[in-house]
Every structure is written in structure tokens, then in C-alpha cells.
Amino acid sequence: MHEAGRPFVVPNPWDAGTARLLAGLGFAALATTGAGLAYTLGLPDGAEGVGREEILANARAITGATDLPVTADLESGFGATPQEVAETVRLAAAAGLVGGSVEDATGRAGAPLRPVEEAAERVAAAVAAARELPFPFTVTARAENFFRGRPDLPDTIRRLRAYEEAGADVLYAPALPDADAIRAVRSAVDRPLNVLTGGALRLSVVDLGALGVQRISVGSSMARAALGALLGAAREIREEGTFTFGTAPGVPAYAELNALLGAAPTP
Template identity: 55%
Template structure:
């Protein structure tokens, strides 16, 4: 599949109903996930950073894009990248990041309204909208489909203001964003409110409402078009490793009998 074909397929998915977008964190996880039959993959800033032994948001733009290219190389699926805050505060920073994402062969990316400043973690409204407007212009200039997802991060940064979140997402949609995303929405009512506010633009939800996770079909009934997993699958891999490591250090070697066989995992990798 060419980059154009992947991009066209990814854009079409957003018009065809609700789909799951698993997040790979390296080349190996991309191969494992692709073997399960998803329709597309995303990257995860957290999982990628942990691969390098760093905290979330500690990778540079060059490192994040290198990680995305490694994932692209392991699958013919469309891939969208978590490109955090666009790697800089200005509209041109966001535009440059989108251009680099397009050049890497990605089918889309996300841009957040975060600042990387713990004292003031969210960009002012006008600045946030200007950044997305510039990112959209860069995406359109690629000459092929590119799903630009605009993220409103209030609920991840101690600002549980649904009205402001919807105001931002609506403005991002009006600025041309292809998909809207507010991670960590509290409940299904909030998700439905976001969907209604930006319709007919598609909405991405992170796993599900914080009040309690629900099946994919319930999110689809609420009007959600895309459900991503963020760093959850990476945590799912690291968590059992930590538990097993503790057990082994305590001498419980028989616990290893439950892990997947070498041949099963090895067979999914390239020769």
C-alpha cells in the first residue's frame, strides 16, 4: 500500500462508522497488533517514550517521527501519530510537524492544545485555535488525504470544564480539523454532548468514559466514530512483566510456563 492509499483508506474509515484504533509503541508491537486484524494503527507518545526508558512527552519530534516510521515499516495499515503539542508553541511549529508527518508517510496525526508548562498547561483559546488552523493548512497542502485530529486536553490537566472543552472542539472543527478528541471525558452524557456539538465531524474517544468503561457498541450508539487506546496496551504489556518479574525474583520459576511460546511471538516478526 502506498502512503496515498493508506491515507485514503484512513480517511474513509472516519465516514464508515465506529472503529477501534489500537496504539502501537514500537515496531514489534505494531507487528503483533497488525496480526490481529485491525483496520488501522496509531502511535502512543507514552508507550514510545517508555521504550526509550523515558517519561511520557520526553521524546523529541525527530524521535517520535522515527518511531512512527519504524511502525509504518512493519505494516501496510494506515498509521496516525500522536504528535503531542506539535513540538512547539507557535502555529508554524504545528504546521512544520504536520508537514514532517506527511513526509514520513503517516495517514494522520493528533495535535494537542497543551503547552508543556505545568503552571499553565493549556494554551489560551485564540492561540489554540490558531495552532490548529495552521496545522490544517499544512495538512491540506500535502496534496493527499491526511486526518488532522485536534485534541482538547482540559480533562487530562485538572480543568474539568466541559463547556470550555466543547467551545474549543467546536472552534477546532470550524478551523478545519478532520476529527475531534477530548481525552478523559467523564461520562457518556459528556461524550454525547461533544458528538452533538461538532457533528458531522467525527469524534475520537480515549477508551471510554472515566465513570466506567463500556463496550465499543455503546460508544458507537453514542455517535463516536473512533476509539483509541493511548498507552493502555503498552501498560498492559509492562504490567504483567512487572508482576512476573517480582514472582521470579521470589523464586517462582514455574510462573514462566504461562507466557507465550517463543515460536508464537517469533513467528510474527520479520526474518
């Protein structure tokens, strides 16, 4: 799919049910969302509150619910050393995943990004572990500058180039702000590029394809949209004392959801 010459969208389910629904709508692949999982666990995203075992348990539920290839948000690799990042890749493969992203964030407010050399070493370890697997496993390397409040495009490009040299299959800089930034990144690297949309970036699949983007993900935006509907329904009850939300435009009928979830995946 990364080599098809046109972009494809990997929507981001956060549990088995949303994975089944998205698979039933005809998407070709899925990607997990760390933020969406955190919200279902009653936790904020980005506070290192969700551990590796929880991430992988969620991945097993999603891969078990659909036949589609699934790549996962593996945070920063869940380990202090490159060897631990490699072990995370092996465990991800055992959970049924065929890909995973490793980011260069530290989780520390004062120093949110790892030094590029350290981050590249971790990417290289993930790639080496992936190459030892008996099936293709796609390693996506994430440069977190814009997502972590460090909107430095030259450094983002420097990091992505280092991760490309370390062997990453796909490159990803979440929260790139506009077409010019995407164009600059695309022209600077040779590996397939993933772009995050569904938030402030108002570009279509056609627009992103024209910029040379191979893969499009939506991150937490679907989970936030679903939770927004929940909050809207709850506020209607609390503030208005009415219940019109159940028949609002776009709300699926009980029978429709049952039908969409009715087809079990092939063992």
C-alpha cells in the same frame, strides 16, 4: 473509516514489533502512543522529554513495519509558532504517516492549556499544511481539559467547536469520564469524534457506537498492560524466587510470536 457509520478501533503500538502484531490481528488502522514511546526510552510521559525527531523516528519504524494507515500522537505540534506546527505535519507525512493529532496542552503545570484562540490558530496551520500534501492527511485536534486536570466540559466543548471551525478532520477530548460527557460532546460538534478508552471509561465498542463515536483509541493502556506483565514477572523472581510467569494464561508461546511476526509488509 471515519464515515462508515460504525466505530473502528485504532490500537496504539509503541514500536515496530507491536505494530506488526496488531496488524496481524486484523485491525484496520493504528495510532502511535507518546506515553508508550516515552516508557520504552526510559522516560516518564508528559515531561516534554521526547522530542520531535524521536517521535518521528518511532513513526517511521511503525509505518515501515505495516501496510496499515498510521496516525501519530504529535503532542502539541513541537513548536512555539503555528508555522512550526505546520512543519511538523509536513515531516510527519514524510515519515509515512497519514494523520496526526495536535493537542492544546502547554507542558506547563501552572497553565496547562493554551488560550483557545492560540490553540485554534495552531490547528488551522496544521490543517493548511495537510491540505497541501499530495495525499489525504487526517488532522485530529485534541482538547486536553480532562486529561490535564481541568475537568470543564463546557470549555472542552468550546475548544472542540473552535478546532472544528479551524478545519480539524477529527475531534478528540481524551479522558472524558462517562457516557453523558461523550453524548454532550457528540451533540455539540459535527466532525468525527475519537474517544479514549481502555482506562477508567468502561464502555464497549457497541456502547460507544450507540453514542455516535466514530473512532476509538486506547492510548497508553496496551503499553501499560505489557509493562504490568513485565513488572509482575520481575516481582515474582525477586520476591518468590519462582518463574511461573512464562506459562501463565495468555502468555504467547515462542512459536506463536514467531508466526505472528513472520509475514513481512509489502514494500
